[in-house]
Amino acid sequence: MHVPDGFLSTPVWATLDAVAVGSVAVALRRAKGALGEKQVSTLGVASAFTFAAQMVNFPVGAGTSGHYVGGAMLAILLGPSVALLAVFVVLLVQALLFADGGLLALGANLVNMGIVAPLVGLAAFRIVGSRTPRRAAVGGFLAGLLGAEASALAAGAQLAISGTAPAGPVLLAMGGVHLVIGVGEGLVTAAAVRFLCRARPDLVPGLETQRA
Amino acid sequence: MRSVWIGVALAAALAAFASPLASSLPDGLERVAVDLGFARRAVPRGAPAADYEAPGLERTALGTAVSGVSGVLAVALLAIGLGKALRPRKEIT
Numbered sequence: 001m002h003v004p005d006g007f008l009s010t011p012v013w014a015t016l017d018a019v020a021v022g023s024v025a026v027a028l029r030r031a032k033g034a035l036g037e038k039q040v041s042t043l044g045v046a047s048a049f050t051f052a053a054q055m056v057n058f059p060v061g062a063g064t065s066g067h068y069v070g071g072a073m074l075a076i077l078l079g080p081s082v083a084l085l086a087v088f089v090v091l092l093v094q095a096l097l098f099a100d101g102g103l104l105a106l107g108a109n110l111v112n113m114g115i116v117a118p119l120v121g122l123a124a125f126r127i128v129g130s131r132t133p134r135r136a137a138v139g140g141f142l143a144g145l146l147g148a149e150a151s152a153l154a155a156g157a158q159l160a161i162s163g164t165a166p167a168g169p170v171l172l173a174m175g176g177v178h179l180v181i182g183v184g185e186g187l188v189t190a191a192a193v194r195f196l197c198r199a200r201p202d203l204v205p206g207l208e209t210q211r212a
Numbered sequence: 213m214r215s216v217w218i219g220v221a222l223a224a225a226l227a228a229f230a231s232p233l234a235s236s237l238p239d240g241l242e243r244v245a246v247d248l249g250f251a252r253r254a255v256p257r258g259a260p261a262a263d264y265e266a267p268g269l270e271r272t273a274l275g276t277a278v279s280g281v282s283g284v285l286a287v288a289l290l291a292i293g294l295g296k297a298l299r300p301r302k303e304i305t
Contacts, residue, residue, distance in 0.1 A: 001241055006255035033300040040295035045219030047291035048284045052227035055264065055280050057235040064243040065235035089290045093283055099259035155241065165248045173247060177240040 001069060001148075001178070002094065003109055003155060005102030009162035016158070017107030023115060024088060027081040039078065042203060046070075046077055047086045051093065058184055066181030068188045071113050072121020072147035076140065076193065077203060080118050087114030108158055112151040121147030121189075130206035133197035137190040144189030145182040152178030220288040227280030231264070232273035 008016075035043070050070035057065035070090075074083035091109050094100040101109045121143035128139035156174035160167035193204060201209045238246060245251035261267065261279045269275030 001239065003241065004254040005257065006253040007245070007250065028298070031298045033298070035295055035298040035300075037299075040292060040299065041213070041216045041219075043295040044216050044288050044292035045223065048220045048223035048288040049226070051287040052223040052231070052280060052284050055227055055231035055234060055276075055283075057237070057239060059235045059237055060240075062243070063237055064240060065237040066240050067234075085294060086291060089294065090287055093286045093290065095259075097260050097283060097286065098264050098279065099257045099262035100264070102255070103257070152240065156244075159250075164250050164253065165244075169248055170244065173244040174240070177243060181240050 001066075001109075001113065001151065001155065002091075002101030003105040003112075003158070005104045007102075007162065007164055008105055008108055008158055009164075012158055012162045013102075013104045013108055016111050017104070020107035020110040020114075023084060023110070027084045030081040031085060035082070039082065042077055043082060043086055046074055047089055050074060050086065051090045053188065054090070054094075060177070060180045060184070062177075064177060066178070066184060068144075068185050069113050069117060069148060069151070071117030071151065072125070072143035072185070073140070073189045073192055075118030075122040076125050076143060076189075076205065077196075080115075080122060083118040083122075084110070084114045087118070108155070112154045112158075116154045117147035117151040120150040126206075130193075130204060131208045133194060133207070136197055136204055136207055137194040140193035141186040141190035143186070145179075145186035148178050148182035148185040149175060152182075216292065220284065223288070224281045224284045227284045228277040231280040232276045234276075 053068045057067045060066050071087055074086045088110055091101060095103055095106055124146045125139040125143040130136035130139055152174045156171040159165050159170050196203050201207050264276050264279040266275035266278040
């Protein structure tokens, strides 16, 4: 899913870099003074796990692999602003240390994986609701699946607007393969939500924790 | 903060032990780029550990594990540093 340099036209990557800079500024302003000790810990551990999990590609058939991205899960845990900052940190380390994802395309990748996936994923999670662990897990699955699909279609649209590939085929191909990868994203997100419902219910927003 | 470092250590363990087992097949976007004929447009770029291969340990599981653990630590330090900077200030005026 990480777009390398060379795939996007200059107007497209430059516009998305500008959108990314503005979004990071807004996220910083919204998060400033709003993070308690607990959220700082969650941010550190969740970002570290997001990076680690993104290294583990799983085969999805047809000689293709995919990996968990984590935008939806971060948004469920931390809200969209802090999730964007977490994805930004992960993408920055990947691009600078490991040449994974372009530098000029960093804005495109941040928009796709740090804005589109978290917002779509969080919307799905909230629509499903999370009063019980089962419901929260279903919401987590849909959040992961739809977040991955939406960011893949966003990347496809950017490739089409750049003139890199015709719109129909690239949207169909990106959307198709990421539907399968998105099932993996959904399963990991559901498992993570389910685990937190047991281990740290205080971190799952909306979960009704009944004390016996 | 202690439980944070336990969490980061677990993430580092995931990076160390699972990433060498990861599939090396092209990912979704790489597959689409090959199928639609724009894969060659990608501009290769140098980096300290490009493609998660640690210098001196190229194409080894140990190199991938070392890269993964380094990346996890870098991400954790940056994220925690950023988080601390975003805590409310205590002083008034």
